[in-house]
Amino acid sequence: MEKECGRLQRIAQELHREIAVILQSEIRDPRLNIMVTVSGVDVSRDLSHAKVFVTFLNEKEDVQIQMRLLVLSKVSGYIRTLLSKVMTLRVIPRLTFCHDNSLIEGERMSSLISSLVTLDTHRRALAEDKMEEGHLNS
Structure with a gap:
């Protein structure tokens, strides 16, 4: 049980790192013309889902934040594809983006x-x- 928690943490940290790199270098959507920071990732025990917590630089309007989260959810499939190329997991978790x-x-x-x-x-x-x-x- 203890090993599993350590493994989940390592996978969450790796997802955190890789998603941050992907958002900075690969996603070129004009609706995300603001710096997106990944502040954390929570992975489910079965690795089927990952909740990605993000912040947007100097963004305080709820409408803009919700619009940016919608854009991220729409490109989550593409992000998963890119993750599958750099991570050695059997199944890449489905990504849900949440504002931190x-x-x-x-x-x-x-x-x-x-x-x-x-x-x-x-x-x-x-x-x-x-x-x-x-x-x-x-």
Whole structure:
């Protein structure tokens, strides 16, 4: 069982690497005129399916993201053909492309933390000013 998990991880890493290369060098669709980054690949236990997580550089509009995912799903057969030429698997998994929003979520969390730190600093400064006024009036 342990060996199987290691094998799945190695296959997922190899798929990750090869799909990234294919997307950068082989796919010439004008609708994908933006940098596509493969952030991860999850492979099913039987190697029949692979979920490919992608991000698009500076793309935040949901409509554009969905359109680009649709394009990727339409070229997934071609990507599988190219994968079969470079990988020595009996069956190349069917590819499902999903948007990885962890980068956007990370940016959102970072901005929330920054705004809370700024707010806390401002409140502390106001509290210190009030304490100084109280000592001066005494």
